[in-house]
Amino acid sequence: MSDNPTSHSSEADDLRRLRELLLGDKVVYIDALYRRVDDPETRTGDVAEVLPGAMETVIADPVQQPKIERPLVETIRGAIKRDTESFAEALFPVLGPAIRRAVADALKSLVERINAAIEHSFTVKGLRWRLEAARSGVPFAQIVLRETMLYAVQEVFLIQPESGLVLAKARRADTLALDEDAFSAMLTAIQAFIQDSLGMPEGDKLRGAELGDRTLWIINGPQAVLACLVIGSPAHEVRDQLMDGLETVHARFGDELDGSPELLSDRPGIEALLEEMLLGEVAEAKKASGARRSLLMWGAAGLLLVALLGWGAWNTWQLHKEEIAIAGLFEAESGYVLTAHDSEGDELHFNGLRDPLTRAPEAILSEAGHDAEGKTLSFRPYQSLDPTIVLQRLRQSLGGEGTELQLDGDVLVVTGSVSPARRSALEQLPGLHPAVGSVDLSGTRLDGQAAAELARRELSAPGNVAITPANDRLTVTGDDAAWYAT
Incomplete structure (x- = not known):
């Protein structure tokens, strides 16, 4: 073969004519198909046309549904971690009412439990139930539940039939929890014993058992068994409701039912489904009696x-x-x-x-x-300016034997005998005391000792002459005739 460009062009033309002879008009369709496959935008449009129908088919298929749920959940989880704030803003209008509703439901349930406890704590029947609880070791709440409910599903176990493992469980808050491993082992042993001793075919399964005042319902499914502990006398429709619940579990979690319990516990919603199966009904007569007691x-x-x-x-x-x-x-x-x-x-x-x-x-x-x-x-x-208090204080500080103080408005009236020093203090008082404007000393006289000293000084009494005060008078004694003569 020659490397001449003319030769190559001739060969290409020959191949093109040969292709047209073999394929005819289909050459145009093949070229269009090649262009459609090579164009990403065209392929995107094709996928968009069939995607809604494919999603509807997958969602309607319980087997395929988990396969599409898992990548969607992982994608949403990753997006939330990367942009938490945006998701919080988007979910705020939904989460607010949901949280308020959940809190309201929780408070309502709490009030109902408190109300029931009050109703049954202060009655003869309540005291009898408490004595029974103390005697038998059964919790008081469980005895109240047994006596007041027409029927109640106390506890639900989702069990793997082949291995006997408990995949998930739910129970009432006022019910004593059972050991799930012991319960599962007991159920498996009873099932095997009945099949072996009675020669039952492998397809026949145990449907129930009586356990004292409680009934064990066993609802069998293809991949899981629902074991329900029931008190009271439930109607047959209750079993149908539990069967519907088990069917819902198979539809939503079919692939995980064959795995380990840890695999199923990671899936959200399984516990909520089991809690919905905790059915119950209060007897009408007891309900009315409870209402009267509550009132x-x-x-x-x-x-x-x-x-x-x-x-x-x-x-x-x-x-x-x-x-x-x-x-x-x-x-x-x-x-x-x-x-x-x-x-x-x-x-x-x-x-x-x-x-x-x-x-x-x-x-x-x-x-x-x-x-x-x-x-x-x-x-x-503090120091009061009340006239009575002021006068009492002045009498303590400036009064004395033979001196009388009275307060007339802001005038301090002094009567009786005063010493020169006390007289001087009284004269200075108007400028020092805010309650005293002036002092009236017209009714005062010198006290006896001051008068005797003044008389001795004025009369130039010699030393052998004594001048002493006595009863508002001065007594002069001595034998100095010359002084007396003067």
Whole structure:
């Protein structure tokens, strides 16, 4: 073969003519098909046309559904980790109401449990149930459930039939939990014993058993067994509802039922499905009786609440009345200035100023018939300008034997005998004391000792002559005739 370009072009033309002779008009369709396969945008359009129908087919197929769920869940989980804030903003309108609804349901369930406990704690029947619980070792809540429910599915186990492993379980909050391993082993042993001893075919399965006052229902499925512990007498429709629940488990978690329990526990929703199977119904007669007891209990609680509120209001009013009365005592007492008073709980607090010359606050309370206990009395010292207190203080500092002080407005009237030093102090008082404007000394005289000294000085009495005061008079004694003559 030659490497001449002309030769290559001739060969290509020959091949093209040969292709046209063999394929005819289909050459155009083949070229279009090649272009469609090579163009990513065209392929994207083709996939978009068939994708919705394919998704609907997969979703409708329980076997294929988990295969598409897993990559979607992983994709969403990765996107949430990368951009948590955006997902939080998008889910906020949904999560807010959902959280509020969940909290409301939880509070409603809590209130119902508290209400049931109150109903059955203060009745003869409730006391009898408590004694039975103490005697038998069965929890009180379980005895209440047994006595008040027409029927109740207490606990549900999802068991792998071949291995006997417990894949998942759910129970009521007021039910004592069973050992899942022991329960599964017991169930497997009973199933094997019945098949061996009675010669039952392998396809025949155990459907139930009586366990004291409880019934064990066994609902068999192709990949899992649902074991339900039931109390009471449920209708046959309850078993049908449990069968529907088991079918839902197979439809949603079919692939995981053949694996280990850890594989199934990682899938969300399995526990919620089992909790939906914890069915129950309260007997109508017991429900009505419970409603009457509840009404009586709430009525008694309401009366007790009203009594407590009335007692509290009366105590508060009495405390306020005493507070006002004591405040009036301190405001009327000379030498006291009440600046604040209030109450805190059962305590009364009084704050203010008190002149040290006044009576103690405890003495004032005791005289008026009030107990000082439970009362905080905080009075800081000060000097009062009340005329009675002012006069008492002046008498202590400037008064004396034979001297009388009276306060007439802002005029201090002094009568009786005063010493020169005390007279000088009294004369300086108007500029020093804010309550004294002037001092009237017109009714004063020198005291006896000062008068005797003044007489000796004025009369130039010799040393052998004694001048002594006695009963507002001066007595002169001595034997100096010359001095007497002068």
